[in-house]
Amino acid sequence: MSTDTNDSEDGSGHCKTPDSDGEVAEEIAIVAFGRKMDTAEEIVEGIGDSYESIDVLEYHTDVFEEYWGEYDCFVGLMASGIAMRKTAGLLEDKWDDPAIVVIDEELTWAIPITGGHHGANQVAKDLAKLGAIPAMTTASEAAGKQGVEARAKAMDLHVVNGDSTVATNLAVLDDELGPVARLDGPKAVLVGDDVTVLKRNKDDGVVIGTGSVSGAKKETFLEAWETALEGTEYDREDVEFVATATRKEDEDGLLEAADELGLGVVAFDRETLLAHEGPTPSKSKELIGWPGVSEASAIAGGREQELVLEKLSYEDEVTVAIGR
Incomplete structure (x- = not known):
């Protein structure tokens, strides 16, 4: 997603x-x-x-x-x-x-x-x-697609306006729903009957921001995430979802690891990550124009948009940062 x-x-x-x-x-x-x-x-x-x-x-x-x-x-x-x-x-x-x-x-x-x-x-x-x-x-x-309720569960969110899901799940079937968008307030928002509003379940949950080399294995992601969480006061139950970059959203190892833990994966585009760049310098910005994925995605995904743990590199294959 x-x-x-x-x-x-x-x-x-x-x-x-x-x-x-x-x-x-x-x-x-x-x-x-x-x-x-x-x-x-x-x-x-x-x-x-x-x-x-x-x-x-x-x-x-x-x-x-x-x-x-x-x-x-x-x-x-x-x-x-x-x-x-x-x-x-x-x-x-x-x-x-x-x-x-x-x-x-x-x-x-x-x-x-x-x-x-x-x-x-x-x-x-x-x-x-x-x-x-x-x-x-x-x-x-039945169509092998993820409805909005399933997305909400995977991201540890809940549906505020249940009647909207008839329209939005039809859009899922037609591949027309598009990405879940985050709106930061304070704001007043007027939505139609075909807009599903999702709200976080936790007041103090965290987001695992992660990047990787291509082909990193599921086990490496799991071990990296566990190691990172051990460096904080949080544990697996506090994690709302895994955040990454759109260029990494199809990594099999990442998706398999998130699925094993019952977590959703949210992928941010380059512009969003650039707007939420973390403190640790990254060579990827010079080489391909992307900031360090783990810190930027952890910041972008967190409720307070701040880091709990700066980038940790695991086995030179997976990077992890924790945001809230």
Whole structure:
């Protein structure tokens, strides 16, 4: 994902409340018949570490109604028809309703049936760790593209105006959305119904700014980022996203490393990076007209646009700076 800016706009996936950020599910309930409790516990063991809490509820006729609103996502260990009939009358608003996924007893298929962009797709993907095939039917995922809710989760942001995502996700499908733009205030902004507004989840999160030589491996990025964070008071949970330059946004190692950590990658253009140049001199500016990527992207991406850690070079392959 690239980000373009001008003097007042510069370019830029996790909070718990399902009615604000779209993509997140943190509190899960597995609903299972008594004879399937062993399978339910297998699911807990397999994906439990990925969630704040995961409970097992024994199925009875009113179980969904009884616990409606207490969980971000229900995983029905049952036929999809049962889950659909028992929850259809409870559904009111996709931004407030819990997500629902069904999975068969053999753990073959994980099927989001409601709330795909609001936690169900996320849970279905996690159930793939147990061998299940995520059967996702939301248009952006079916087309292999990243919808705006998924972008928000990856960048640790949340969607402010949920109704806008119908238009913006259609633009994603048509390759017309363009980059996510950052607007610095204080400002008053008038937007249309087809503009999705994203807001940071953290008040004190940090951004990993990173550059590299071509072909750097995933492991090198991961080790470099870990080493850099160890030089600060922050850790992985404080990272909002990884920032880099548009000329580095297709580096496989970088993308694979960010994906392994569940982080989004925001790519800044040359003009933005020049406007946020860091203190460490860089030969690349003399050679190709780009400032040092790690510091400039960390500054550009940070809420306060300041460095926590200046450029660190790792194995002469990856450079890292931390911004906030």
